[in-house]
Amino acid sequence: MRTSYAIGVDVGGTRTAAGLIERKGRMIKEVHALTPAQAGPFAIVDSIIELIEDVASGAHPGEIAGIGVGLPAQIDFLKQTVEFCTNLPIAGVDMRSLIMSRVRHPVAIDNDSNCAGIGESRFGVAKNVRDFVMITLGTGVGGALFLDGEPYRGSRGLGAEIGHMIIDLGGPPCPCGGRGHIESFLGRPAIAARGREAAAEYKGQALRDEAGGDAEKVTAEDVINAANKGDEIAQQILLDAGGVLGEALVGIVNLLNPKLIVIGGGVGESCALLSERASEVIDEHALAGRRDVRVVQAELGNDAGVLGAAALAFDEHDSREGLHR
Ligand SMILES: [Zn+2]
Structure with missing residues (x-):
């Protein structure tokens, strides 16, 4: 099924943003919260889940392709694990499974800079x-x-x-x-x-x-x-x-x-x-x-990470479904 929306989350050392994004990159809804960096990994996951639930309310669940999460960490992208992180206490924490156990959609994680790059590549100054x-x-x-x-x-x-x-x-x-x-x-x-x-x-x-x-x-x-x-x-x-x-x-x-x-x-x-x-x-x-x-x-400013994370979710969805972008 060709879905219309994806959720992008950009977790920063101080602030986390989430957005409901249309395929062409239009941001339908965006929310922010401070990242509870000192409160441990479970508090960070709780805060991510709250933001996801908030933006997900803007669309029917069947229309959402998935969730992409950019983390300020070194991510083993193939294994989808967090290898190192200097700004948040999430190194070695299985962030993807923790998030996925509490939402109805597939989750993909990536490094925050990669997400920003994907955002600029798909929707910003590096388009084409x-x-x-x-x-x-x-x-x-x-x-x-x-x-x-x-x-x-x-x-x-x-x-x-x-x-x-x-x-x-x-x-x-x-x-x-x-x-x-x-x-x-x-x-x-x-x-x-x-x-x-x-x-x-x-x-x-x-x-x-x-x-x-x-x-x-x-x-x-x-x-x-x-x-x-x-x-x-x-x-x-x-x-x-x-x-x-x-x-x-x-x-x-x-x-x-x-x-x-x-x-x-x-x-x-x-x-x-x-x-x-x-x-x-x-x-x-x-x-x-x-x-x-x-x-x-760069052109997309603070939104690059959220948009890129959403693009990642669309890509993962489309390759699962055998669709080409
Ligand atoms: Zn260095």
């Missing part, structure tokens, strides 16, 4: 692009690879962790335990740390102002806001970060020759400077013949 790379800049740095029209997840479904590619041997520590990874330069904590350093100097007035006068309280968002208002110190921090991003992307462009690079995530989407600088670096340093790659900001 067969080869693209998405990098999501937020508290962590995630990625998604689309090769030949399909998400590429690697042999165990754990691939595309672009944020944990080494760009500086022996560089600063990364939250994953490694050193010198992209995330250790571009995650919110790294940008905030540069911001606090600059705010402690005489010239950092605009940064101190954003943080209510306290240099110690400068966040990544304060740096972005000050930069967007024209403060040169804040702009320099983001230009440096964009330079690092660009260097990392040169390697990816040389390796994969994508047509498009999509910069998403809360930090990536609120800061054009970063992607512009990254684009310049690629122009200067990528191998010849690959420089026509376009670097663009």
